[in-house]
Amino acid sequence: MAITRVGFIGLGIMGAPMAANLIEAGFEVTVWNRSPSRTEPLVKAGAKRAESPAAVAAACEVTLSCVTNSGDVEEVAIGPEGVIHGAAAGSVYIDCSTISPETARRVAEQLARKNVAMLDAPVSGGDIGAKAGTLAIMVGGDAAVFERCRPVFEALGKTVVHVGPSGAGQVVKLCNQIAGGLNLLAAAEAIQLARRSNIDPAKMLEVVSAGAAGSWMLSNLAPKAISGDYAPGFMVDLMQKDLRLVLDAANETHTPLPGTALVSQLFQSIQAEGRGTDGTQAIVDAIEKLTR
Numbered sequence: 001m002a003i004t005r006v007g008f009i010g011l012g013i014m015g016a017p018m019a020a021n022l023i024e025a026g027f028e029v030t031v032w033n034r035s036p037s038r039t040e041p042l043v044k045a046g047a048k049r050a051e052s053p054a055a056v057a058a059a060c061e062v063t064l065s066c067v068t069n070s071g072d073v074e075e076v077a078i079g080p081e082g083v084i085h086g087a088a089a090g091s092v093y094i095d096c097s098t099i100s101p102e103t104a105r106r107v108a109e110q111l112a113r114k115n116v117a118m119l120d121a122p123v124s125g126g127d128i129g130a131k132a133g134t135l136a137i138m139v140g141g142d143a144a145v146f147e148r149c150r151p152v153f154e155a156l157g158k159t160v161v162h163v164g165p166s167g168a169g170q171v172v173k174l175c176n177q178i179a180g181g182l183n184l185l186a187a188a189e190a191i192q193l194a195r196r197s198n199i200d201p202a203k204m205l206e207v208v209s210a211g212a213a214g215s216w217m218l219s220n221l222a223p224k225a226i227s228g229d230y231a232p233g234f235m236v237d238l239m240q241k242d243l244r245l246v247l248d249a250a251n252e253t254h255t256p257l258p259g260t261a262l263v264s265q266l267f268q269s270i271q272a273e274g275r276g277t278d279g280t281q282a283i284v285d286a287i288e289k290l291t292r
């Protein structure tokens, strides 16, 4: 049966535009956010407001969340007012936050005892991709449940791939953060050499972005960095949360990740300046500081 009633928990930088795209796609959307004021634009756009994550789940066939970290997902999914207390047997919970694969598996196991399926479905593409509905979505969990939820994913993203069982989506997201972090470092070093060689970094970016070294980071974040725009699409504090998850997974699997460790230390120097809420393009300043 086609899915019509979809819920969304966590209306932050990512969640709000994702929920808006579900409304736009024609789903009946119910929303909840810890700070209630963030529900207002969605309610204006046609969503219903629920009083708790449990109430969202009770109203919906599929409930999504996009909150911050592992503990936050535990709270909204299996906490005292969590999804687990409202979701009907046969319904689906999809978490789009970036959290530890182990937490995703544990929450999925608890929900399964109530016959509620969970997909871990972290996303990539930033606030820009969330608004445009062009996110890349990496999904772990039961393949048949994934297929049933495909129309929901198609309202949110352009590239949606089932990558394996429960937790696998989160592992792939950690791979994504390795590549994203190192791409940012590459952009920062390229900008710094251009500046110190008296070459306009904007011209450098224009041509380098179009060649073999092009990347999303180079096209979208490097121009912000050179114009001094540090407003977050993705905050340094959140990146560090993800890189900690990556390095934990590296320790567990004895996988040396020297580049990721370096990127994390450079972000630490930005946090040490009290700039954890800046966007990740601030890594450019971490490299610039080395030449002061």
Ligand SMILES: NC(=O)c1ccc[n+]([C@@H]2O[C@H](COP(=O)([O-])OP(=O)(O)OC[C@H]3O[C@@H](n4cnc5c(N)ncnc54)[C@H](OP(=O)(O)O)[C@@H]3O)[C@@H](O)[C@H]2O)c1
Binding pocket: 010, 011, 012, 013, 014, 015, 033, 034, 035, 038, 066, 067, 068, 069, 071, 072, 073, 075, 076, 096, 097, 098, 099, 123, 124, 125, 126, 127, 233, 234, 235, 238, 242
């Ligand atoms: N921003 C990006 O570019 C990006 C890209 C890909 C993936 N992600 C991931 O997506 C997730 C959300 O990121 P974001 O940038 O949207 O962050 P954000 O703007 O800080 O939003 C976080 C949202 O989670 C809610 N929240 C946090 N802890 C909660 C808790 N314990 N209980 C209930 N609600 C809670 C917040 O509610 P309040 O409004 O009450 O604070 C807010 O709605 C993170 O896991 C992040 O790593 C982000």
